[in-house]
Amino acid sequence: xxxxxxxxxxxxxxxxxxxxxxxxxxxxxxxxxxxxxxxxxxxxxxxxxxxxxxxxxxxxxxxxxxxxxxxxxxxxxxxxxxxxxxxxxxxxxxxxxxxxxxxxxxxxxxxxxxxxxxxxxxxxxxxxxxxxxxxxxxxxxxxxxxxxxxxxxxxxxxxxxxxxxxxxxxxxxxxxxxxxxxxxxxxxxxxxxxxxxxxxxxxxxxxxxxxxxxxxxxxxxxxxxxxxxxxxxxxxxxxxxxxxxxxxxxxxxxxxxxxxxx
Numbered sequence: 001x002x003x004x005x006x007x008x009x010x011x012x013x014x015x016x017x018x019x020x021x022x023x024x025x026x027x028x029x030x031x032x033x034x035x036x037x038x039x040x041x042x043x044x045x046x047x048x049x050x051x052x053x054x055x056x057x058x059x060x061x062x063x064x065x066x067x068x069x070x071x072x073x074x075x076x077x078x079x080x081x082x083x084x085x086x087x088x089x090x091x092x093x094x095x096x097x098x099x100x101x102x103x104x105x106x107x108x109x110x111x112x113x114x115x116x117x118x119x120x121x122x123x124x125x126x127x128x129x130x131x132x133x134x135x136x137x138x139x140x141x142x143x144x145x146x147x148x149x150x151x152x153x154x155x156x157x158x159x160x161x162x163x164x165x166x167x168x169x170x171x172x173x174x175x176x177x178x179x180x181x182x183x184x185x186x187x188x189x190x191x192x193x194x195x196x197x198x199x200x201x202x203x204x205x206x207x208x209x210x211x212x213x214x215x216x217x218x219x220x221x222x223x224x225x226x227x228x229x230x231x232x233x234x235x236x237x238x239x240x241x242x243x244x245x246x247x248x249x250x251x252x253x254x255x256x257x258x259x260x261x262x
Contacts, residue, residue, distance in 0.1 A: 003031025004241050009080050011035045011072070013062050013119055014089030016043030018188035019138060022229035023086055026237045028054045032084065035075050037062075039089070062089045062115030072122040081130060084240045085123035087116045087137040087160070092190050094197065097151045105152045112156035113163065120167055120178070128174040134240040135178045137164040138232065141255045143182060148216050157182075161251055168249045177248040179239045184255025185209045186227040223256035 010027050014020035016038030024036050028051050037060035038044035048057035056079065060071055076082060091111045093104040116137050127133025142150055143157035161180045168178030185191055195205035212220030235254045238244055253261060 003029065004243075005084075005237075006031030008032045008083040009035070009075075010084035010086060010240070011037065011075065011082055011119070011123065012086045012088060013037050013060065013115070014087075014138075015047055015057075016040040017047075018190065019183065019186060019229045019232045020086075020088035021047045022233035023088060023138075023236050024048075024051070024055060026230065026233040027084070027086075027240075030237055030241070033079065035071075035079065037071070037089075062087075062118055063110040065118045068118040069122050072119075072126070076126060082123055082126060083133055085119060085127075085133075085135045086236055086240070087119055087135070087164075089115055090138070090140075090157075090190075092150070092153045092194070094149045094194065095152070096149055100152060108152040109156045109159070112153070113159040116160045117163060120164065124167055124171050124176060124178075127176045128171045131175040133176040134244075135164065135167070135176065136236050136239050137161070137178075137180045138236065139164075139180045139182045139251070141182045141184045141253055141259045141261075144251075144253075144261065145259045146217070165249045165251075172248055177239075177244070179244070179248060180251045181232060181235045181239065182251055182253045182255070183227060183232045184221065184253070184258040186229060186232060188229060191226075219258060219260060221256040221258045222260075225256060227254060227256065 010032045012023050015024050015036035024034050027034050034055045036044050036055050036057050041059035044057045048055040137160050139161045140157040142154040143161045147154050164178050164180050206226050210221045232254050
């Protein structure tokens with residue numbers, strides 16, 4: 001398959017569903033080969049099966065530093081050098097701070113922050129040696145705007161954003177670009193689980209998100225729609241492509257204007 005990313009190899013975490021699966025599809029459509037990883041082995045195998053030999057599926061726990069390092073080393077030996085790494089794997093455990101357990105706090109940071117560190121470190125080390133590469137971390141607009149009931153998630157995503165920027169600063173002179181994409185509400189299993197926990201059906205909950213919720217200190221979505229995973233994936237593909245060759249340390253919000261922030 002030819003395309004702007006033809007000949008390039010990408011690693012995508014959290015690729016078994018939602019935004020991660022959409023990123024895999026978008027990268028393949030641009031001509032890239034993809035190593036799709038997820039803790040859910042069956043889910044990522046199903047995603048890979050949709051793309052034939054363009055996608056290789058592997059189970060991966062991003063919280064396991066040794067497993068990440070081993071997989072990246074094996075991938076470069078078997079498939080070639082990594083040109084792109086996209087951190088999508090993430091978890092959300094909603095709770096007020098006073099009710100938040102130590103376990104939920106630690107588990108959230110283990111995936112959303114430390115997992116990003118493990119994957120990015122393994123990829124950046126090799127990319128820097130070759131003098132090229134692009135890393136994108138999918139964070140959240142909650143990283144820049146306080147959210148009631150989402151302290152662990154928002155804090156872990158804020159840490160991931162700043163980590164990615166610091167990494168980008170360190171490897172810029174070696175030709176490696178590091179950026180983040182910060183989605184707002186997106187139609188994923190994670191979003192639907194939040195709605196289900198509130199007791200509202202999807203249609204009612206989506207309307208509430210679009211219109212805003214004064215009680216939760218949330219503005220609505222000016223564009224009047226919930227994002228589709230492909231909306232986020234297209235932003236990722238832009239940032240890893242040569243069209244963004246002079247963009248690094250950038251945090252691109254993809255939230256329909258919900259944060260009222262440029």
